Amino acid sequence: MLRRIALGDIQVETLKVLKYPLFVKYGNGMTIEIPINSIIPSEPEVIVVFSFGFPVGKPDRGAEQLFGYTDDEAIGHTMDMLIPPDRPNEEAEILARISRGERVDHFETVRRHKDGRLINISASISPIMDEQGKIVGASKICTDITMSKAAADEIKYLAFYDPLTGLANRRLMSDRMEQILSLARRTGELVAICMIDLDGFKQVNDQKGHEAGDQLLIEVAKRLQECIRESDTASRFGGDEFAIILGGFKENSECIQSINRIISSLAAPYMVVNEIARVTASIGATIFPNDSGNPDQLLRHADEAMYEAKHAGKNCYRLFNPSLMNQQEANNATFKKIENALAKGQFVLYYQPQVDCRLGKVTGVEALIRWKHPILGLLEPSEFIPLIEHHDLIITIGEWVVQNALKQLVKWQSLGIDLTISINISARQLHQIDFIDHLNVLLAGHDQNVIRRLEIEVTETSVLEDVNAIANAIHKCREMGVRIAIDDFGTGFSSLAHLKKIPFDILKIDKSFVLGMLRNPEDLVLVDSVIGLATSFNRKVIAEGVESIDHVLMLLELRCSLMQGYEIARPMPAEQIPSWIGKFAPNPLWKLVNSQRPSRDYFEMLLAEVNHRHWIEHLVNQLCESQESFNPDLLIDHRQCRFGRWYYGDGHRQFGAENWFLSMEPVHQRIHQTAARLCEHRRAGKLAEVKAEEAILLFQQDELDLLLRRLRSELAEKYLMDQITKPHGEPT
Amino acid sequence: MIGHELIVWNDELVTGVDKIDEQHRILVNSINDANARLSANSSAEILEQISRDLLSYALYHFETEEELMQEFNYAGSNADESEAHLRQHREFSSKVVAVRDGIKAGNLISREELLTFLNGWLINHILKTDKRLGAFIVAKSHAG
Numbered sequence: 001m002l003r004r005i006a007l008g009d010i011q012v013e014t015l016k017v018l019k020y021p022l023f024v025k026y027g028n029g030m031t032i033e034i035p036i037n038s039i040i041p042s043e044p045e046v047i048v049v050f051s052f053g054f055p056v057g058k059p060d061r062g063a064e065q066l067f068g069y070t071d072d073e074a075i076g077h078t079m080d081m082l083i084p085p086d087r088p089n090e091e092a093e094i095l096a097r098i099s100r101g102e103r104v105d106h107f108e109t110v111r112r113h114k115d116g117r118l119i120n121i122s123a124s125i126s127p128i129m130d131e132q133g134k135i136v137g138a139s140k141i142c143t144d145i146t147m148s149k150a151a152a153d154e155i156k157y158l159a160f161y162d163p164l165t166g167l168a169n170r171r172l173m174s175d176r177m178e179q180i181l182s183l184a185r186r187t188g189e190l191v192a193i194c195m196i197d198l199d200g201f202k203q204v205n206d207q208k209g210h211e212a213g214d215q216l217l218i219e220v221a222k223r224l225q226e227c228i229r230e231s232d233t234a235s236r237f238g239g240d241e242f243a244i245i246l247g248g249f250k251e252n253s254e255c256i257q258s259i260n261r262i263i264s265s266l267a268a269p270y271m272v273v274n275e276i277a278r279v280t281a282s283i284g285a286t287i288f289p290n291d292s293g294n295p296d297q298l299l300r301h302a303d304e305a306m307y308e309a310k311h312a313g314k315n316c317y318r319l320f321n322p323s324l325m326n327q328q329e330a331n332n333a334t335f336k337k338i339e340n341a342l343a344k345g346q347f348v349l350y351y352q353p354q355v356d357c358r359l360g361k362v363t364g365v366e367a368l369i370r371w372k373h374p375i376l377g378l379l380e381p382s383e384f385i386p387l388i389e390h391h392d393l394i395i396t397i398g399e400w401v402v403q404n405a406l407k408q409l410v411k412w413q414s415l416g417i418d419l420t421i422s423i424n425i426s427a428r429q430l431h432q433i434d435f436i437d438h439l440n441v442l443l444a445g446h447d448q449n450v451i452r453r454l455e456i457e458v459t460e461t462s463v464l465e466d467v468n469a470i471a472n473a474i475h476k477c478r479e480m481g482v483r484i485a486i487d488d489f490g491t492g493f494s495s496l497a498h499l500k501k502i503p504f505d506i507l508k509i510d511k512s513f514v515l516g517m518l519r520n521p522e523d524l525v526l527v528d529s530v531i532g533l534a535t536s537f538n539r540k541v542i543a544e545g546v547e548s549i550d551h552v553l554m555l556l557e558l559r560c561s562l563m564q565g566y567e568i569a570r571p572m573p574a575e576q577i578p579s580w581i582g583k584f585a586p587n588p589l590w591k592l593v594n595s596q597r598p599s600r601d602y603f604e605m606l607l608a609e610v611n612h613r614h615w616i617e618h619l620v621n622q623l624c625e626s627q628e629s630f631n632p633d634l635l636i637d638h639r640q641c642r643f644g645r646w647y648y649g650d651g652h653r654q655f656g657a658e659n660w661f662l663s664m665e666p667v668h669q670r671i672h673q674t675a676a677r678l679c680e681h682r683r684a685g686k687l688a689e690v691k692a693e694e695a696i697l698l699f700q701q702d703e704l705d706l707l708l709r710r711l712r713s714e715l716a717e718k719y720l721m722d723q724i725t726k727p728h729g730e731p732t
Numbered sequence: 733m734i735g736h737e738l739i740v741w742n743d744e745l746v747t748g749v750d751k752i753d754e755q756h757r758i759l760v761n762s763i764n765d766a767n768a769r770l771s772a773n774s775s776a777e778i779l780e781q782i783s784r785d786l787l788s789y790a791l792y793h794f795e796t797e798e799e800l801m802q803e804f805n806y807a808g809s810n811a812d813e814s815e816a817h818l819r820q821h822r823e824f825s826s827k828v829v830a831v832r833d834g835i836k837a838g839n840l841i842s843r844e845e846l847l848t849f850l851n852g853w854l855i856n857h858i859l860k861t862d863k864r865l866g867a868f869i870v871a872k873s874h875a876g
Binding site: 321322323324326327330331333334337373375376379380382383384386387488491510512513516 | 755757758761762764765784785787788789790791792794795798799802821825829832833834836837838839
């Protein structure tokens with residue numbers, strides 16, 4: 001191929017090798033008087049000089065070594081033989097630049113050796129000028145960089161690829177992720193970042209050898225690449241840990257589909273070293289932009305989700321939940337706040353009196369923690385203790401409570417106040433192996449008069465977590481002289497066998513049952529049974545949540561005399577306890593229980609009231625669900641309910657002449673009529689009517705309750721008047 | 733079972749106070765989470781966790797808001813509004829405590845009731861009460 005190019009004002013056949021090997025080593029003595037001494041080449045560089053018509057110094061064999069052509073083979077031939085066919089214009093373009101007086105430095109390109117192999121060279125080309133400064137030729141310094149190029153490529157490859165599987169490595173993955181994420185930011189598409197860990201890979205490695213393991217990893221890589229699109233990236237992070245980025249989704253469900261495809265592809269059997277091997281994959285994924293962290297965070301989140309997938313039984317995927325993470329961060333901040341509050345002394349103990357209503361005597365107090373929050377005010381334990389119940393902070397706070405309760409006991413002892421203090425110990429603290437040792441340290445230095453006034457309350461559910469261990473701990477507490485109460489009794493599922501094992505002193509009936517017993521006969525039965533249980537085990541029983549005189553009287557009737565609740569006193573700071581005790585006087589109505597008629601009617605009415613609401617509710621549900629034809633008479637007959645039986649029986653005999661008694665009858669009848677209508681509407685599926693009737697029923701029941709309450713208070717007054725007017729000591 | 737839509741965070745929910753908005757987003761996520769995880773028959777374990785998260789929310793979030801209210805003297809400028817705002821916070825906490833008491837006693841709140849309560853909170857408190865506070869704080873910060 002012949003090309004003509006203007007070099008200065010001479011037309012030359014540029015691509016013909018004019019002098020070959022007209023190579024000189026500069027430094028070995030320059031023979032051309034042209035100013036190119038700025039270039040000082042060294043081995044293994046060679047200089048090719050293309051000149052036009054005049055001799056250029058001493059020949060050098062370097063070019064022959066480089067390109068393989070001897071002088072004879074080269075001189076007079078075109079340079080095409082050196083130039084690979086894919087770059088036909090390269091040399092001509094370079095010469096054009098040279099002819100404009102430019103230099104070309106370290107131009108990396110490919111040339112062809114005589115034997116056909118391609119060699120990488122780096123060339124620096126300078127113009128050759130005559131004395132007048134006219135460009136008459138070019139000198140080219142070539143360096144063979146084939147080896148260093150290969151080494152550099154190798155290094156580059158190793159820097160970005162996993163040598164075993166050929167997948168991207170972590171570094172390249174991060175780069176690609178940046179690109180894919182920035183694209184997704186523009187398009188608004190979803191990107192799934194997935195971490196994959198093989199389940200059972202170690203066994204393959206251990207049982208079949210490393211070669212099998214390597215083969216398996218290569219096959220996994222192959223399958224991964226088959227599952228993903230070209231624009232996605234699969235990478236191996238090392239060991240049996242892979243990561244993939246999947247982009248271009250519109251919906252979460254599409255991401256999940258892809259992930260499921262990968263899971264099933266990887267779960268198919270493998271053929272390694274002529275044997276069948278099986279592994280599965282656990283995949284953790286996080287989806288951008290729902291999770292909007294940076295690439296490192298996204299990988300970390302995917303990794304966390306991967307561990308969840310492992311935990312969930314392997315061969316499955318789990319999605320990272322960013323809202324869960326935010327929540328956890330918020331929760332951690334809460335721990336910190338509580339920790340600070342403890343350090344700053346923002347916790348105080350309030351004390352709620354416990355009274356024996358039969359004897360009319362204050363017996364003890366329950367210590368209840370309060371958080372004097374600088375912003376939110378006084379917080380009850382139910383607002384913050386649950387947040388730390390699975391955290392060691394609860395133990396620190398528990399020990400703080402023990403210390404302070406003991407201090408308070410010492411103080412009251414010096415004031416001559418004889419009270420027990422019960423404190424709440426969390427399940428976590430109770431289950432500490434060194435719980436007893438810690439308690440011993442806290443108790444050290446206190447005399448028995450103090451220690452025997454300390455009561456530890458443990459919840460029924462925390463006891464049930466490990467009955468034997470707890471029984472042992474409780475036993476040791478009692479040996480030290482500390483008494484044990486089982487708190488929230490009725491909320492767990494203690495069996496009698498359990499109770500027999502636990503050497504408790506006191507059962508505390510959970511307040512939900514006490515509060516519910518006046519409305520719900522089932523709660524009433526439960527309260528009654530717990531009291532019976534305590535009696536048969538010969539233990540004390542305390543009812544919590546006593547909020548009205550009705551609760552007190554009902555409990556007394558059920559033979560539970562120890563009580564705690566708002567009806568008696570709210571929790572108060574320690575300083576107020578002495579004056580509260582000073583002012584305490586038992587409510588005279590508490591004695592009602594010991595009386596005979598007319599006070600029995602009080603309880604009959606109470607029971608009638610408890611049962612009526614429930615009876616109606618129960619019957620309505622039963623009739624609505626029944627397949628049989630509806631008989632409204634069952635509901636309309638107001639004499640058939642428990643209240644009706646009392647009203648037309650005992651009640652009528654006792655109060656039949658009283659106006660207030662008679663005024664209850666129509667209210668009661670209306671309730672039954674409403675219930676019948678409600679039932680009919682429900683069976684007919686008339687939702688709007690059902691809602692309306694339900695509201696009416698509620699109103700009517702409240703009306704009846706109100707009348708009954710008024711009636712009971714009249715009875716109570718009558719009883720109190722009788723007490724005052726009756727001579728002392730006469731049986732009532 | 734009433735279908736409750738997932739709540740997508742939107743400009744309407746923004747009060748304009750970054751700290752408050754950030755925490756509201758966490759609540760919105762919790763509500764969505766509750767929506768997704770609760771089936772018609774709520775399990776005690778899930779309810780326990782959701783209600784605990786709500787307690788935590790009440791603690792840190794109300795502290796944030798009430799601290800801002802003090803800082804900007806909301807009560808001084810708008811006594812009734814401030815008082816109502818605090819009352820709503822206390823009611824939220826009491827409700828969550830009641831839900832937890834219920835769980836303990838075996839009376840699990842239904843999915844529908846819990847979601848209705850939380851959505852009601854979003855509509856009545858965040859979209860109204862909090863936005864008024866947000867506007868007040870934004871106006872005050874600009875004036876200052």
